[in-house]
Every structure is written in C-alpha cells, then in structure tokens.
Amino acid sequence: MTNMRLIFLGTSSATPTAERGLSSIAIARGGELILFDAGEGMQRNFIKAGLGMNRKMKVFVTHMHADHCVGILGLLQTMSLQGRQADLDIYGEPRLAEFLHENMRIINFGLTFKVNVHAIRSEGLVAKERDYQILCCRANHSVLAYSYCLEEFDRPGIFDIKRAKEMGIPEGQLYSSLQTGKDITYNGKIIRSSDVVGPPRPGRKIGISGDTRPTDSLIAFFRNCDLLVFESTYGHDKQAKAIETGHSTAYEAALLARQASVKKLLLTHFSARYEETSELVKEAQAVHNNVEAAEDLSVVEVPYPQ
Numbered sequence: 001m002t003n004m005r006l007i008f009l010g011t012s013s014a015t016p017t018a019e020r021g022l023s024s025i026a027i028a029r030g031g032e033l034i035l036f037d038a039g040e041g042m043q044r045n046f047i048k049a050g051l052g053m054n055r056k057m058k059v060f061v062t063h064m065h066a067d068h069c070v071g072i073l074g075l076l077q078t079m080s081l082q083g084r085q086a087d088l089d090i091y092g093e094p095r096l097a098e099f100l101h102e103n104m105r106i107i108n109f110g111l112t113f114k115v116n117v118h119a120i121r122s123e124g125l126v127a128k129e130r131d132y133q134i135l136c137c138r139a140n141h142s143v144l145a146y147s148y149c150l151e152e153f154d155r156p157g158i159f160d161i162k163r164a165k166e167m168g169i170p171e172g173q174l175y176s177s178l179q180t181g182k183d184i185t186y187n188g189k190i191i192r193s194s195d196v197v198g199p200p201r202p203g204r205k206i207g208i209s210g211d212t213r214p215t216d217s218l219i220a221f222f223r224n225c226d227l228l229v230f231e232s233t234y235g236h237d238k239q240a241k242a243i244e245t246g247h248s249t250a251y252e253a254a255l256l257a258r259q260a261s262v263k264k265l266l267l268t269h270f271s272a273r274y275e276e277t278s279e280l281v282k283e284a285q286a287v288h289n290n291v292e293a294a295e296d297l298s299v300v301e302v303p304y305p306q
C-alpha cells in the first residue's frame with residue numbers, strides 16, 4: 001500500500017491572479033514527490049503545502065512557456081537556501097536543459113545539491129522506478145509540448161494464508177516464492193502460485209495534460225486514467241480562442257475524458273478572466289459525471305481502484 005495524493009500548487013493560466021498561482025502540480029507518492037511544471041513563484045505554495053525541501057523528487061516540464069518552467073529557478077534557489085542535499089532530476093524537451101544550464105551558469109544559486117537534467121527526445125517511457133513509470137505523449141500546443149502519465153505497475157495478488165496452511169506449506173521462503181508468482185515443488189507435489197495467490201491487483205494511473213488541444217492520441221494515452229488533470233483555459237463559448245492559442249475548453253476536456261473512460265476529471269489552468277469556475281464545471285458535467293475544478297492548494301487523494 002502506497003499512499004498517493006495530488007496537490008495543486010498553481011491553477012491559473014499565463015498570468016497569476018490574487019487567488020491562483022501559475023501552473024504546478026505535485027504528486028506525493030509514499031516518500032517521493034513528483035512535480036509537473038513549475039510556474040513563477042510556485043515555491044510559495046510548495047512551502048504552504050508543507051511538501052518538504054529535501055525529499056526524493058523529480059520534476060517533469062510539459063513545455064517551454066514561462067508560466068510552466070520559469071519557476072524551477074526560484075525553486076532551485078529556495079531549496080539551496082534550505083540546504084537540500086538530495087539530487088534533483090528534471091525532465092523536459094531538449095531546450096529545457098539549455099535553459100537551466102545557462103541560468104545555472106549565470107546566476108549563482110549556490111546549489112547545495114546535484115541537478116540532473118534529462119532531455120526528452122521521443123514519446124514513451126521517460127522515467128521508471130521499482131513500482132511505477134512516467135510516460136509522455138506529444139500534446140498539440142503552440143510550441144513543442146508533452147502530456148504525462150504516471151502509471152503504477154500491477155501489485156501482486158492477495159496471499160491466501162489459510163489456503164496455504166491447509167495445503168501444508170510451511171511458512172517462510174516458499175511463501176515468498178509463491179507470492180512473487182513462482183510455482184514450487186513441496187513433498188514431491190507441484191504447487192502453483194495461482195493456487196494460493198489471487199489475481200494481480202491493478203495500480204493507479206494519473207494523467208497530466210499540460211497545455212494542449214484535445215487529440216486522438218491523447219484519448220489513447222489517457223485511456224482508463226483513475227484521475228486526469230486536463231487544462232480548461234476557456235469556456236466553450238471561447239472555443240475559437242482556444243483553437244487559436246492551442247488550448248482546450250471545459251467541454252472539450254470533459255469530452256476527451258469521457259472518450260478515454262477516465263474515472264475522475266480535474267479541470268485546471270483557468271484563464272484569469274474567470275473569477276470563479278462553476279460555469280466551466282457545469283459545462284464539463286454535461287458530458288462527464290465526475291468533474292471538479294482545481295483550486296490552489298486543493299488536495300485530491302488517489303485511492304487504489306476497487
């Protein structure tokens with residue numbers, strides 16, 4: 001069991017408002033922190049959310065617009081002042097490496113930790129850990145942009161101890177072999193893992209759109225997400241503006257979520273023109289039955305699928 005929750009650190013598009021900071025989303029998964037984008041000034045909400053400056057952490061950048069990546073500089077500075085020791089891994093298109101290395105050369109951050117910048121050169125696998133991976137897919141924005149998925153691997157099925165005892169299998173090494181899917185031979189008899197271990201239990205899948213128009217490849221990429229965070233810069237009456245600027249409307253976000261069989265949709269990246277988002281949510285709810293609007297510092301728990 002690994003707890004996972006998503007924390008919104010910035011939910012405005014392009015320009016901050018009194019209530020909303022620029023794009024940044026954190027996923028706290030066990031002891032690790034996985035950040036998607038870092039708009040200017042995001043470290044203030046990072047501190048408010050109590051996320052911790054020295055934990056294992058990766059940052060994934062969707063695209064090189066200032067409101068999505070300039071905040072990394074402030075974050076590096078703040079983390080250094082707080083004495084971070086752990087390496088920081090940052091992923092994005094090749095110009096992100098150029099941007100960060102130039103800034104680190106010019107500005108003396110007094111870095112107290114190592115920054116590893118990874119250039120993404122193709123779609124697919126971006127980072128892999130023991131029990132989850134991060135994948136990317138090309139988005140459709142005004143510049144090169146990526147959407148991301150965090151996908152947990154299946155967990156082993158539930159071990160039926162009662163059944164194992166009934167079969168006379170002694171506890172210990174044989175149990176763990178069976179639990180990890182290996183068949184064993186005991187007292188000259190073959191015991192299959194599936195005799196005592198239930199079917200694998202699916203992990204969770206979270207999608208992060210970044211800035212984009214809806215596309216068919218994103219429908220496939222986000223298929224069956226337990227949680228999808230999709231940009232909703234405009235209401236559908238501004239669809240022409242959304243098309244012109246490479247963004248989506250709330251209605252379009254919900255339609256894509258429905259087509260991808262997404263369980264829960266969270267709207268974010270609202271144009272500063274919207275003082276409140278109830279109309280956008282209503283518009284999306286007309287096509288998807290589980291929609292909420294993100295607010296700065298709102299926290300969403302991500303339970304395992306039933």
Ligand SMILES: [Zn+2]
Pocket residue numbers: 063065141211
């Ligand atoms: Zn953008």
